[in-house]
Amino acid sequence: LIKKLFETYSTGTFTLREVREKFLALGLKGKIGLSISNCQNILTNPIYVGLIRWHNEIFEGKHEPIITKKLFDQCQEVMKRKSKPKSSGFKPFLYRGFFRCGECGCFITTETQKGHNYLRCTKRKNPCNQKYVREEIITSQIQENVQKVSLPLDWLKWMIEENAKDQSSEVQSSEIFSQKIQNEISLLDSKIEKLMNAYLENALSLEEYREAKSALVGSKQLLKEKLLAFEKKSHNRFELAEKTF
Known part of the structure; x- marks a missing residue:
């Protein structure tokens, strides 16, 4: 469970509170429970990569590491990034900023409707007759074109x-x-x-x-x-x- 805890948090998708709730449900509990601060202590403890911190000094341990140093460092980066004030950025759509409309030349934007992402022309410069297109249709078309340029046998x-x-x-x-x-x-x-x-x-x-x-x-x-x-x-x-x- 400890390794899975690091892997889950390293994705950057979950907050410490969300990770804590998920792993409490799976049965991960410390001697004094699994508070948010305890969860943070686990994720910042180098003992799981085979190192020991003693009086702010790092020593090489003799025990077998549970996770890699790379995974540990990824978690530290996520924690550092999440500790910064959040900016009101755009929703990270897959094709944001990739395409322009073939009819009027305006940028293509993405919107979510009823759980599905749709790409459409912004129509900011000129009148345009292009309609909405589901994101998965665009993905399918891209995959088909990639297949056309695949290496011959x-x-x-x-x-x-x-x-x-x-x-x-x-x-x-x-x-x-x-x-x-x-x-x-x-x-x-x-x-x-x-x-x-x-x-x-x-x-x-x-x-x-x-x-x-x-x-x-x-x-x-x-x-x-x-x-x-x-x-x-x-x-x-x-x-x-x-x-x-």
Whole structure:
């Protein structure tokens, strides 16, 4: 449920109150209940990405992460964005600002009527005879035209053959990439150690040390996740490409 909580909030669709209500219904409760503030504390706690915050300092934990650092960071961005005053913006219609009327040249706008979105000409400059069109009809027409420019089968066959030729060289490239990430992780370890020495030698204040270390530990966690994801996907990348083609 914790992972699902982060995934749900990261979409930016729900407020903290709405997320709390949804997960209370699913049975997610803390020792002192799941208030809005507790929900916020969960979403800002780095322990779920394998890190531990202790006295405002971040440490690498030995436990298995529940979520990725990327998902955690997405939630922080959503929370930061939602904390800002809301502006009275336009409703985010799919085709807003995309089209002009083929008859009079005015912009096409979108309106919602009885649960359906309709596109129509604004008719601001000249008289126009064009009528409303359902949004899904426009989407269907776009999909049909995209199909017309899809790659021919002989092109796909050639791409699959070329993809197969690349497999041998990809193994070597994968090893180089993996080693590069490991070197970057080692470099961050070295920086963290130097940072501690600088603090012990009074070259940095405690606040400066904690802030810098938090950034380095976060970067290291991202690299570790990147390396793990790469190692999991590298062995079946070409098989996936063939299925896609």
